[in-house]
Amino acid sequence: MNEKFFDLKKEKQDRMINGAMKVFALNGFARASTDEMVKEAGVSKGLWFHYFDNKIGLYTFVTDYAIKYICMELAASFSADTTDYFDTVYGIEMVKMSVRKSYPYVPLFLSSLDQENNEEALAAVGEYIRYYHDKVAAAYEQVDKSAFASFVDEEIFEQTVRFTMKGILEEEYAKESFDEASYMERLKAFLRQMRKMSQNN
Amino acid sequence: MNEKFFDLKKEKQDRMINGAMKVFALNGFARASTDEMVKEAGVSKGLWFHYFDNKIGLYTFVTDYAIKYICMELAASFSADTTDYFDTVYGIEMVKMSVRKSYPYVPLFLSSLDQENNEEALAAVGEYIRYYHDKVAAAYEQVDKSAFASFVDEEIFEQTVRFTMKGILEEEYAKESFDEASYMERLKAFLRQMRKMSQNN
Amino acid sequence: MNEKFFDLKKEKQDRMINGAMKVFALNGFARASTDEMVKEAGVSKGLWFHYFDNKIGLYTFVTDYAIKYICMELAASFSADTTDYFDTVYGIEMVKMSVRKSYPYVPLFLSSLDQENNEEALAAVGEYIRYYHDKVAAAYEQVDKSAFASFVDEEIFEQTVRFTMKGILEEEYAKESFDEASYMERLKAFLRQMRKMSQNN
Amino acid sequence: MNEKFFDLKKEKQDRMINGAMKVFALNGFARASTDEMVKEAGVSKGLWFHYFDNKIGLYTFVTDYAIKYICMELAASFSADTTDYFDTVYGIEMVKMSVRKSYPYVPLFLSSLDQENNEEALAAVGEYIRYYHDKVAAAYEQVDKSAFASFVDEEIFEQTVRFTMKGILEEEYAKESFDEASYMERLKAFLRQMRKMSQNN
């Protein structure tokens, strides 16, 4: 990419980033269309290629950007000494919601990365994804799982939480417009119930 | 579509259905490529359009077919008097697995329908999906949820099961080749844990 | 390339070959435009790519075709026992003119190959060019140069003939339409004079 | 063009002229890329269009410049009373080599003009080329051709010299870097032989 991209007015940078992120998130790498981004960002087609060598370069950049941004926010506003599992899950999701303020499609985009199946795209972006997963894993490191009842298999439990949250997120994004309040409500209700269920009562 | 499709040799019909279903399931409507189906089914490109006016028509047909087939099997081999929630979930999944014998991609295809975001495709297929959801809902009608602990919100619980099962299914299909044993194992472990968690201990 | 190209009606094959050859000959690889070929051959853009994977594949094919054709004609109608240098030069040029009947741009195209400076194109086609040069060199093998005066350096002489013939050919092709009679006339006059000059008088 | 171009520092003017000339000479009008000139001359893209309305304008200017410069040098350092044909040819070529000191691509650029086949470019530049050809023709005016043997047709002979020299020049420019010594050597050898051949021995 052309580093001068960062010299653009922040507002234009963000329009471009958001446009690309939205189209990538909704269509995946291969099907994402430059024309759609053009419309979305209100910026000419040629300009994308002035700053990003090609589609894969743009995809790489956007992925890098989203992940760096999330990880930064995670480091900044997620308290590393959270030991409760559900607080951790919730806290991370709050971070995503805060990122949404500037980059509305980051949460969905991150989620879409896990379904990307285009080889070229994966090759370019695999590293970044792993980095992100590691950072998230780190946030779970000091979590104390001793509160879980003995019949709870951690791995299965985590998978349940992961898949369900992904499902809720995607359902909310599928609506006309993402409703943060609704999302947080469903999330909280879900986590509350999972907490109850995972503990000896 | 052209009804004469059903005059074709059953084996050819199925090759075409499976080819289309696979490509649609793995790529979604918009990204699914005619050429890939041609290769997959070993049937000329012209024939597809001879029987199905266009891509949307084919998508509609395949959706209709998959859903009709599943619902038939459900009616045939799913005992309607199952009252246990988890037995119901498991039973339905067994039906899907049995359909897999003839139509290997039906389970993934059905799952993929929920993430379809192409407007045209959704417009054409929405009705069918709703019909399918209704049929499945019906299977849950006589389920007795009194065994659930009081802190379990049914809707949230069902959503958890639905999303997690979807996640597991997709992960298994993402493997080199779908491993039914592995899938059933994960499924059972998951359901076992959910049962435990949902009951007063 | 797709071998089925050869199943097309010969007339269509030739229209495509001639169209491509003309545009390549006049513009070089990089600047040759698919659209122009489309117009030239009266065949849709998609069809080119149905038979040839990409531009370089088409270029390779056309080069191969032109060279194979010329070499065939050379083998068929050029008498291998010509020992006179000028008869050899003239004979080869007659072969080119005979090829022109079916493929009007072969002579210019072959000439253009030597000025190609696109790396990718050269990499794809270098082998063929060398093969062609070898075949032509072979035709000169049994030429008897003893008639040349002692002050004639063969290498310089041959270079003179080569460059001048190339120049004449290109000048003739630059005209509205290639005039074979005019070309042969200039050629003969040139060779006659070179013969005279190269011999002790 | 914008006459203020000449108010630029001479060194910058020359960088631009040389950059344009090189790229035009190596690629022809149509294939010459603005970006390449930008890199070659180290001058911003906008500036080219500030002084030269468009590509054609730049091409016209460069052609005019090269031809004016050559003709000036010809007038200045080519002795008009040379009567020997070969001395004339050689003298003109020496002039080109002297121009190369300031404008390394002038010789190749002038040569490339003869193969330009872009209509628009030719229309814009035809006049200049004719002017140049006239000036060169003038240098041959007082040449004494009586030394030529009777069997030498002047026109054919001149064409031979012209095309061969063009060929040699282009071959030398195709090398990594133009080697003036090598060029002059080949040239002299060629002319020496042509002299011998054209005279009664």
Added chain:
DNA sequence: TATGAATGAGCCTTCATTCAT
């Protein structure tokens, strides 16, 4: 019925040209 040749709209990318700074 069945094929695959043929088409053209649309996609990613390049490039001459314009324009705000």
Added chain:
DNA sequence: CATGAATGAAGGCTCATTCAT
């Protein structure tokens, strides 16, 4: 004067769809 950001038309290529055989 000078820059390079910005544009959009055009180029190579893909893909759903049509059609002659």
